[in-house]
Amino acid sequence: MATVIDGKAVAQTIRSEITDEVRLLSEKYGKVPGLAVVIVGNRQDSESYVRTKRKACADLGIKNFDIDLPEQISEAEVIKHVHQLNADPNVHGILVQLPLPKHINEEKVLTEISLEKDVDGFHPLNIGKLAMKGRDPLFVPCTPKACLELLSRSGVSIKGKRAVVVGRSNIVGLPVSLLLLKADATVTIAHSHTSQPEDIIREADIVIAAARQAKMIKGSWIKPGAAVIDVGTNSVDDPTRKAGYRLVGDVDFEEASKVAGWITPVPGGVGPMTVTMLLKNTLESAKRSIEQN
């Protein structure tokens, strides 16, 4: 039976460390970290994630700047808001919730975020540095950082291991692959055009599942003793729940937990850690800015 990695508990530990540092900053400089969360439109899932992020900020003493914009807003207007936040000295981090409405070019908006405030780590220059040997981005994307933090806090070493990442999205699959490579794993990326992904996944000491496919990874695909990090947050209908749905991962947890060495649950695994890494990036950004001035 696998050790179930309690992301919520690890997140709680790190959050209390962050809370202490926020208090120190405030005592020493009279300033607190500030995070702007920009949301465009009314997607239910986005609104729910954004609420989680804003509440976490409030809990830790990080100041929130809420920018709620209507679905029909123009790209130029969104960029104007980003520029205002870039210029605001009380804002240390800017997060533009994705996905954006179809008429807005995501790349154009993300490129406008000041490098020093890119707490999501999605600016092409930050991703570019992540991809290069010997270069360090100012910020590492939150979900990939969460995956590595969960591995290291569970005592799973990465160096020399075979890691298979399932999925190649800009926000998870690709950057987590780059991060594992930087940590000296041998990395394979499986994606929607990979034939027989199970044959590749069976070789993996570390599996990162970020395919957005509910329960696609079966127990029989897992190498005994492997570490399985499940990034999937797929909502499936569940009439027995008050919300009418529940979240399931990309991994068949029931099967895989019988074979794996370590596994993260959904919910309660990567999700809470992702938000925590965002708070950590915001704190680091604030420290850089405040201690410099």
Ligand SMILES: Nc1nc(=O)c2c([nH]1)NC[C@@H]1CN(c3ccc(C(=O)N[C@@H](CCC(=O)O)C(=O)O)cc3)C=[N+]21
């Ligand atoms: N610019 C941007 N940055 C992001 O980091 C970003 C984004 N856009 N768009 C959407 C995805 C998704 N994402 C999640 C964050 C927290 C949970 C989370 O806390 N999940 C809880 C459950 C929450 C619930 O029950 O609803 C858990 O897994 O335990 C999940 C997913 C961040 N994303």
